[in-house]
Structure formats: C-alpha cells, structure tokens
Amino acid sequence: MAGARPNALDLPLPYPVYARAGARHAIGEIARLAAPSHRVAVISDTVVGRLHGESIAAQFPADSTRLFTIPPGEQEKTRDRWAELTDALLEWGAGRDTTVIAVGGGVIGDLAGFVASTFMRGLPVIQVPTTLLAMVDASVGGKTAVDTPFGKNLVGAFHNPSAVVIDPEVLVTLPADVLRSGLAEMIKHGVIADPSYFDAVLRFAGAVRDHGAQAPDFAATITTLITGSVRIKAEVVAEDSREGGLRQILNFGHTIAHAVERVLNFELLHGDAVAMGMVAEARIAESIGLARAGLAVAIADAVERAGLPSRLPPGISLDDVIAATHGDKKARAGSARYSLPRGIGEMETADGKWAVAVSDEQVRSALS
Numbered sequence: 001m002a003g004a005r006p007n008a009l010d011l012p013l014p015y016p017v018y019a020r021a022g023a024r025h026a027i028g029e030i031a032r033l034a035a036p037s038h039r040v041a042v043i044s045d046t047v048v049g050r051l052h053g054e055s056i057a058a059q060f061p062a063d064s065t066r067l068f069t070i071p072p073g074e075q076e077k078t079r080d081r082w083a084e085l086t087d088a089l090l091e092w093g094a095g096r097d098t099t100v101i102a103v104g105g106g107v108i109g110d111l112a113g114f115v116a117s118t119f120m121r122g123l124p125v126i127q128v129p130t131t132l133l134a135m136v137d138a139s140v141g142g143k144t145a146v147d148t149p150f151g152k153n154l155v156g157a158f159h160n161p162s163a164v165v166i167d168p169e170v171l172v173t174l175p176a177d178v179l180r181s182g183l184a185e186m187i188k189h190g191v192i193a194d195p196s197y198f199d200a201v202l203r204f205a206g207a208v209r210d211h212g213a214q215a216p217d218f219a220a221t222i223t224t225l226i227t228g229s230v231r232i233k234a235e236v237v238a239e240d241s242r243e244g245g246l247r248q249i250l251n252f253g254h255t256i257a258h259a260v261e262r263v264l265n266f267e268l269l270h271g272d273a274v275a276m277g278m279v280a281e282a283r284i285a286e287s288i289g290l291a292r293a294g295l296a297v298a299i300a301d302a303v304e305r306a307g308l309p310s311r312l313p314p315g316i317s318l319d320d321v322i323a324a325t326h327g328d329k330k331a332r333a334g335s336a337r338y339s340l341p342r343g344i345g346e347m348e349t350a351d352g353k354w355a356v357a358v359s360d361e362q363v364r365s366a367l368s
C-alpha cells in the first residue's frame, strides 16, 4: 500500500500522500512514479497558477505540458468551467496518455478532479492542495464535483487521486480569512473522531487567528496537525470510500453549511459555512435530545477561538435555509438527514446508519 512508497505517510489508502516542507519541488518525480504519462495538464486558478502552477509545470518537458487556469473562487466551480477545461484539453490534444495535476484550493481540486474523472472516461489526477482546507480535507478521499444553482457538489464523481502532495510552505501567501477557514474542517475532524485532536487544534487556533502563518512554530505545528487531520479522514474513507454509511460523518455541519452556501449564491468561504453549520447542527443534536448538554457551546467556543463565525449570517431566512437542506445528497424520501454528534469524538449511529432524519419543525425550533 501507500506506506511502502518512500517518504509517503503511512495511511490505509491505495495512493500515497506526501506531507512535508518543500514537497512541491518533487512533484515531477512523484508524478513519474505515481502516474507516468506522455502529457501533463496542470490545472489551477489564475492566482495560484502564477504562484505555483508555472513552476510545477516547469518540472515536466515543455512540449508536452500545459498550464490551464480559471479565475479563482467558489463561483467558478461550475459545469461551464468544466466544459471550458475539457474543450481546452481536447483542443490541445490531450488523450488517455495525459495526467492532470490539480494545483490549488478545494475549488480547483474538486473541479480539476471532476475534469479528470470524466475526460475520456477517466485520467489520473495528482492533487496538490495549496490551502489549509484542501490539505486537511478536500485533497484526500476522491470526492470531485461542481456546484449547480440547485446546490453544492450536485454533479460529480468519486475519483481517487494517484497521489496527494502537501507542501505546507505554500500556506504563507494565503489570505488570513482563507487560512482560518481551514481550521473549521480540522475542528470537524476532532468532533467526529478524536477529542485529543480537537484539543490540539484548539491549542493552536488562537495563534493562527491572531498571527496567521507568522504564528510561533507555525511550520512544525501545522504540519503535525495536517497529518492528524489527513489520518482521521483517511481512516474514514478507507472503511467507506463511496459514502454508503460511515463516511457520512465527514458531513457533520454540512447539511446546514451547504444550504447556507446555496442561499448566499456561493459567496462565502466553505470553511466559514462549515463553522456555522457545525454549531447549528450541534444545537439541533442537543435540542432533539441526542447530544449531551453543552456540546453546542463547546463547539461554538472552538469556532470562535479560531476566529470563525458561529452564527448564521445576519438576515438570512431560516425558511430558505431549511428549504435548501432538502436538496442535500443525504436527504431521503423528502426528509433532510443530518450526521450528528453525541459528544466530542462520538457520532450518532443507529442500525448501521450515520445520518438521522430531522423534521423541519425540529430544525426551526432548534435554530430560531
């Protein structure tokens, strides 16, 4: 398995994950080992393309490598951009001898991963995450997708990467709000799986909130925490790669988060939506008698310590949010379902199911 690859993390995944300072300089070598190919298509956004896409592309022969970029932001994770990128690949002459390298945050990882999963029915993709959120969550597990006006990630595919290359050095250029938003998925990993990881994230969250990547010991501490998150995610997806059951716990906070994102036309950062979604869903879990009293306050404290929003955006219509939850992929027979915690490190499960049906009235009474 992947652990046999030199320098890869020892994880229960069918592909190697590398996480170390300077790893981006070895992408040429890693790609030749993990996905040997004739052509290389580096897909990025215009910001990350300039910062890293060009130098990563330069690690491959110039006559068979091209950098493709789109504008940055969640609003670009669309079917239109998928069509634009697949057309550009066809025009360039890409074929089944092409490897895609996704260099960017979760938007690029999801979109370029979806391009790779569909182009000529599937090309290898190497994920090179450049945001904290993409390093700890989006780059691992093989979910790829685009958004639609009906909601988040509604058109997509499971398509595992051939390798994941995490280089924490690239975090230094991240805007403060984007860096912070990655802490939300790390807090989520603590809540769903590991109280001691939750505490470790909390111990560092204030320093990241106040000093960003200039926080004392940032490089060493963030590398340890990224590895902790990747391990939690890897253990979940190794057991349930296609979300038949257990994997739904990675969706804690996301029923509300995705609904809020849709209602706000994808104008907020995913991590910020997850932060407020976790607090809201912990309140739902408490109010239906599932979670221990105090859980929602504990998660709200964690989220606030990280400088993230703990309340739904002012003025947003709760009715609109509740209506949007019905489009969630976990919904069944018209009912929204939520993956809910009982406590930190303890998720609700009943009869092998990891998501609970909650009525609109219960949601309204918990959140209004």
Ligand SMILES: NC(=O)c1ccc[n+]([C@@H]2O[C@H](COP(=O)([O-])OP(=O)(O)OC[C@H]3O[C@@H](n4cnc5c(N)ncnc54)[C@H](O)[C@@H]3O)[C@@H](O)[C@H]2O)c1
Pocket (backbone or CB within 6 Å): 045, 047, 048, 051, 072, 073, 074, 077, 104, 105, 106, 107, 108, 110, 130, 131, 132, 133, 134, 137, 138, 139, 140, 141, 142, 143, 144, 152, 153, 170, 171, 172, 173, 174, 175, 178, 181, 269, 270, 271
């Ligand atoms: N597939 C999954 O399992 C999974 C998991 C979690 C989130 N996601 C998806 O990830 C997306 C959110 O990703 P995100 O939070 O990384 O946002 P993002 O990809 O939109 O990136 C945020 C911003 O950071 C900039 N940026 C990226 N790296 C940079 C760097 N090193 N230096 C300077 N600027 C940089 C980008 O240009 C962009 O403007 C959402 O669409 C979400 O649905 C997917």
Ligand SMILES: O=C(O)C(=O)C[C@@H](O)[C@H](O)[C@H](O)COP(=O)(O)O
Pocket (backbone or CB within 6 Å): 137, 141, 143, 152, 153, 185, 243, 247, 250, 251, 254, 329
């Ligand atoms: O990997 C997973 O599974 C997750 O749910 C991780 C989430 O953080 C991520 O936002 C994912 O894209 C959500 O997936 P979706 O299936 O709810 O769209």
Ligand SMILES: [Zn+2]
Pocket (backbone or CB within 6 Å): 137, 185, 254, 270, 274
């Ligand atoms: Zn998420």
